Amino acid sequence: MIGIVDSGLGGLKTCFTLREKHPETSFIVLADQKNAPYGDKTRDEIYEIAYRNIKWFKERGIHEVIVACNTVCSTVLDELQKEFPDMKLYNIISATLEELKKKRYKGIVVLATAATTRSMKYENGLKGIFPGRKVYPVAPKELVPLIESGASSKEIEDLLKGYLADYQGKADAVLLGCTHYPLVSKEIKKALPVKQYDPNDAIEKTVSFHQDENPSLEVYTTGNPRLTSWQIFKLFHEDVEVKGI
């Protein structure tokens, strides 16, 4: 069984994307919706939350966890990996930077949370990969709360138009640097009609997927299980019984 953790719907998006390609693998997802959004928190707050979540998997005997959260990966994952040396914590940012080496983008908008943007992990990594090319960091801080609360497509598109207007004609790609953003890729495309890179594609290439005889899916939330179950049905059209922790 492979663990997946995030502050909420982003990790679920990662899970359903991976499950489509690897239906033979069992997954256990922890959606830490009580603490969402992570992106506005300090490094210490993020560490404390992420530590607790990884420990939760360890206590359940899960030793491989996809940290489907750019915010955690960009700030505290190296330290966490040292705290849990017997666990494999998959880092979505390292996987993405590796894959982006194959791309020939001329100018790339890195759309991410405030904490990920502040860490400069993507910015520095991309400048190393694409010397002489433009990297434009953009942190739309209202976006994750809007996605979590089920805001309308129009509301999201209007917000994004404000953030992305300056990059028309400058950027030829957008990096979806937060796992929540593939859920609004259409709205992002309307605001800035260029190619997009989804880090879930990179994660898919890095993980060693298991062949389970009876593959299962378990979903836990620190929020309201009935609400999460409804969100899963609305977004991914699957009936999943969500448990609270």
Ligand code: DGL
């Ligand atoms: N989905 C997460 C990320 O990839 C966290 C978003 C948030 O809670 O702010 O960064």
